[in-house]
Amino acid sequence: MTVQTTDVLVIGSGFGGAIPAYYLAAGGARVTVLERGPRAAAADFTHSMRLGTYNKIVDVIQGDGVSVVAGNCVGGGSVVYFAASLRAPSFVFERHGSLGRRLWPAALTRAALDPWYDRVEEALPVTRTDWPDVSYAGGVLAAACRRAGHTCNPVPVAVDTSACTNCNWMLSGCRFDAKRSLLLNYLPAAEAHGADIRPLHEVQTVTPSPLSGHRYAVGYTVLDPDDYSCTSEAGVIHARVVVLAAGAVGTPVILQRSALLLGGIPAAVGRYFSGNGDRVSVADIVEDKARSLLGLSRPDGSAYQGLPVGRPITAATYDHLDPTAPEYSRFTLQQIYFPPLTNLLAQAAGSPAWFGVEKRNMRARWRSWLTLLAMTEDDNEGTFGVVPLTGGFTRLAPGLGQGTMTYRPTSRTRRAWDRADTALRDILEKDGLSRVRPWSEDVADTVTAHPLGSARIGDDPATSALTDGHELRGHSGLFVTDGAAVPTSLTVNPSLTIAALAERAVATIVTRAADTGVALRRDVPLPGR
Amino acid sequence: MTGPDRRAILKALVATLAGLSADGLDSPVADAADASESWTTQTLEAFADTLIPGARRFPGDVVVAGAVTGPGAVQAGAVGLLASPELPVAPLLPAIAALLDARAVAYAALRLIWLPPTRPPFVGLSFSDRTALVGGLFDPDDLDRPIWQVMSLLVGLAFDTAGQQDTVEALGQGHPGLAWLRFPEPDPDGLWRFPDFSYGRPLADLHPNTTASGSPA
Numbered sequence: 001m002t003v004q005t006t007d008v009l010v011i012g013s014g015f016g017g018a019i020p021a022y023y024l025a026a027g028g029a030r031v032t033v034l035e036r037g038p039r040a041a042a043a044d045f046t047h048s049m050r051l052g053t054y055n056k057i058v059d060v061i062q063g064d065g066v067s068v069v070a071g072n073c074v075g076g077g078s079v080v081y082f083a084a085s086l087r088a089p090s091f092v093f094e095r096h097g098s099l100g101r102r103l104w105p106a107a108l109t110r111a112a113l114d115p116w117y118d119r120v121e122e123a124l125p126v127t128r129t130d131w132p133d134v135s136y137a138g139g140v141l142a143a144a145c146r147r148a149g150h151t152c153n154p155v156p157v158a159v160d161t162s163a164c165t166n167c168n169w170m171l172s173g174c175r176f177d178a179k180r181s182l183l184l185n186y187l188p189a190a191e192a193h194g195a196d197i198r199p200l201h202e203v204q205t206v207t208p209s210p211l212s213g214h215r216y217a218v219g220y221t222v223l224d225p226d227d228y229s230c231t232s233e234a235g236v237i238h239a240r241v242v243v244l245a246a247g248a249v250g251t252p253v254i255l256q257r258s259a260l261l262l263g264g265i266p267a268a269v270g271r272y273f274s275g276n277g278d279r280v281s282v283a284d285i286v287e288d289k290a291r292s293l294l295g296l297s298r299p300d301g302s303a304y305q306g307l308p309v310g311r312p313i314t315a316a317t318y319d320h321l322d323p324t325a326p327e328y329s330r331f332t333l334q335q336i337y338f339p340p341l342t343n344l345l346a347q348a349a350g351s352p353a354w355f356g357v358e359k360r361n362m363r364a365r366w367r368s369w370l371t372l373l374a375m376t377e378d379d380n381e382g383t384f385g386v387v388p389l390t391g392g393f394t395r396l397a398p399g400l401g402q403g404t405m406t407y408r409p410t411s412r413t414r415r416a417w418d419r420a421d422t423a424l425r426d427i428l429e430k431d432g433l434s435r436v437r438p439w440s441e442d443v444a445d446t447v448t449a450h451p452l453g454s455a456r457i458g459d460d461p462a463t464s465a466l467t468d469g470h471e472l473r474g475h476s477g478l479f480v481t482d483g484a485a486v487p488t489s490l491t492v493n494p495s496l497t498i499a500a501l502a503e504r505a506v507a508t509i510v511t512r513a514a515d516t517g518v519a520l521r522r523d524v525p526l527p528g529r
Numbered sequence: 530m531t532g533p534d535r536r537a538i539l540k541a542l543v544a545t546l547a548g549l550s551a552d553g554l555d556s557p558v559a560d561a562a563d564a565s566e567s568w569t570t571q572t573l574e575a576f577a578d579t580l581i582p583g584a585r586r587f588p589g590d591v592v593v594a595g596a597v598t599g600p601g602a603v604q605a606g607a608v609g610l611l612a613s614p615e616l617p618v619a620p621l622l623p624a625i626a627a628l629l630d631a632r633a634v635a636y637a638a639l640r641l642i643w644l645p646p647t648r649p650p651f652v653g654l655s656f657s658d659r660t661a662l663v664g665g666l667f668d669p670d671d672l673d674r675p676i677w678q679v680m681s682l683l684v685g686l687a688f689d690t691a692g693q694q695d696t697v698e699a700l701g702q703g704h705p706g707l708a709w710l711r712f713p714e715p716d717p718d719g720l721w722r723f724p725d726f727s728y729g730r731p732l733a734d735l736h737p738n739t740t741a742s743g744s745p746a
Contacts, residue, residue, distance in 0.1 A: 047696065047697070047715065047719065047720050047721055048695050048696045048697070049686075049690035049691065049692060049696045050691075050692060050693070050694055050695045050696065051610075051613070051616065051686065051692045051693065062675070062678070086743075086744045086745065087740065087742070087744035087745070089745045089746065090746060117742075117744075121742055126742060128741075128742055128743040129743065131727070131728075131729065131730055131731045131732065132727055132729045133727065134727055134728070134732070135726050135727060136726065136727065136728060139727065139728040139732050142732035142733040143728075143732040143733065145733050146732060146733040146734065150733070151733055151734045151735055151736040151737075152732070152733035152734075152735075153733075153735050153736055153739055153743065154743065155743070156742055156743035156744065165720075165721070165722035165723070166722065166723040166724075166726040167720065167721040167722055167723065168721065168723070169721060175720060296728060298725070298728075299725055300725075306726075308712065308713050309713070309723045309725075309726050310723060310726040310727065317733075317736070318736040318738070318739070318745040319736065321745050332745070339690065340689035340690055340710060340712070341685070341686055341689060341690050341692075343685060343689040343710075344681060344682060344684075344685035344689065352660060352664050355579070355580040355581065355660075355663070355681070356579070356580070356582065356596075356660055357582055357596055357597055359581075360581050360582055360597060360601065360709075363581075363688075363689070363709055363710055364709060364710075364711075366710040366711065366712075367710070367711050396679065397616050397617060397618070397679075398616075400679070400682075402675070442667040443667070443678050443681050443682065444678065444682070492744075492745070
């Protein structure tokens with residue numbers, strides 16, 4: 001068998017992988033991208049909730065105390081996410097968490113990251129939206145905010161709003177190519193420069209390479225497209241530089257499995273996992289009150305009944321992002337839509353709350369639900385345990401896995417959630433507009449679509465696995481550029497920050513590649529330019 | 530059922546679902562599947578009906594408790610979904626039903642509730658007792674909690690998403706769960722579009738520290 005080699009091996013094709021893949025390929029390196037999931041495009045994305053459709057490209061991974069929703073396809077999270085594209089507020093970079101000192105690298109502030117945010121916003125591109133872009137659901141949040149004395153903003157999105165049909169099937173991938181996923185910018189641009197993207201290639205280990213001039217040997221298995229728990233073949237690729245971007249659930253597990261052969265890994269790998277402080281609630285809106293209190297009405301005569309209509313995220317209030325407020329008290333409250341596969345988690349007013357007669361009655365009012373996401377300051381209290389035999393988790397069924405992460409919310413995280421809950425009630429329960437309750441923790445514990453921090457950047461080797469250049473401490477040429485690298489929860493949706501950090505990390509990766517003899521152009525333009 | 534048996538089932542559930550052990554269940558369980566298929570179905574239907582209750586299907590229906598009028602998880606095809614080929618749980622259903630029935634026996638014994646011998650024990654419980662028992666399955670310290678979490682998610686998928694069917698087809702056939710939610714209808718080509726989706730007017734003041742791209746400062 002021929003020995004496979006490449007200059008730069010990228011593991012994962014989401015924001016963390018696609019961005020370095022483009023710059024390195026465009027700079028002249030041989031780039032190979034290994035992606036665990038399948039490759040799909042607009043025509044493959046179905047408007048269907050049949051099992052075997054969406055769950056081919058998105059996974060729910062149940063850990064102990066937390067469930068994570070994660071992309072599983074070429075383009076990673078960008079294919080299945082809701083495209084809310086927000087910069088993290090300045091105070092986030094100054095967070096101390098429970099350590100009592102600054103958690104982000106000294107070199108990183110909001111001002112330092114702004115030029116990289118600029119680039120990503122231009123490359124995707126991100127659209128600044130206005131009130132005509134805000135869905136009925138976002139409108140209810142906005143009107144309720146105003147009535148409660150708060151501001152509310154339309155949320156910028158990586159969506160071509162002129163092509164968007166407001167179908168609300170974003171979790172299934174965009175059928176209309178309106179969502180500006182990585183399939184439409186960085187990834188095709190990387191391929192145009194010769195990058196080799198291999199779907200259904202699940203990386204298992206990263207070990208030292210015996211080949212001259214190559215630092216790492218990356219072991220992978222090829223997954224059966226009809227049953228990801230079956231492996232059809234295995235292989236090894238030798239690389240000069242490795243960029244690990246398998247997602248905050250996948251990345252630490254690959255490093256843990258490789259630890260012995262790598263001669264040890266930083267103690268911070270697989271620790272400090274954060275769910276971005278995500279907290280989902282459902283407000284059961286009283287239609288008459290939406291009309292009488294908020295003055296809302298639709299052309300069909302109803303006041304709201306708009307849960308399934310429009311893009312999933314359209315409005316948010318920034319009023320609880322006061323930089324002078326203490327930690328664990330700041331958060332964004334954002335309107336969001338999830339397909340009814342999450343209906344089980346909503347809680348009715350009666351007992352039992354999440355199942356039984358009252359809950360069934362609440363389902364009859366489903367179109368009047370308003371789903372809300374609070375992104376708060378959590379405590380990075382998650383850890384990863386015993387490594388599974390293969391992959392990042394044990395696959396139970398299509399789209400469902402058992403992960404190795406444990407998350408026990410600390411009192412500080414609970415306090416942050418309580419504050420967000422109170423703020424939501426103040427806005428949405430005022431004068432009986434609705435009844436607000438957080439999702440039940442009985443069925444899936446805490447649920448997050450924003451896993452972060454499991455191999456984070458920082459200045460302190462004891463609490464950060466990576467240097468501020470995203471290099472794994474003690475392992476030259478091995479980089480982590482995905483959500484795992486983000487040191488703390490962000491109080492906003494993380495994709496834009498993950499992307500901006502990946503843009504920023506490219507310079508260090510290029511330097512390291514040059515050290516190994518790969519001659520690279522450095523003045524690479526934005527993709528498609 | 531003793532503790533070790535429970536643990537064996539949980540292990541088999543995880544191992545078999547993960548495809549690590551194609552024959553994870555030993556033959557006694559497989560034999561039991563043939564003998565007690567209808568008890569398995571009845572127990573699982575009663576479990577699904579406890580989560581999302583529906584009307585009795587016929588006079589004298591004891592499996593569906595009839596706590597409400599209209600459709601519930603059973604009418605929405607929950608047991609059909611559990612047994613569908615897309616999900617590898619089907620071979621485990623007899624063991625899972627037996628686990629629930631064992632819990633029902635223990636529940637009844639502690640409370641001196643008489644269980645009719647002609648029905649699965651869980652079916653023999655009243656709706657309120659089924660509800661209390663099921664609530665207890667989700668105690669964070671319960672060894673079997675992961676089993677009931679997965680089972681509940683699947684029952685929910687049957688009712689809330691018609692997960693066993695294409696959504697357009699399910700709506701066309703009047704799927705009881707989607708109808709209950711009043712899930713919107715697609716365009717004639719089977720795709721959803723909402724030309725009317727916005728109130729279209731300013732509904733709040735913007736935050737004063739909003740950046741040019743619409744982000745918080």
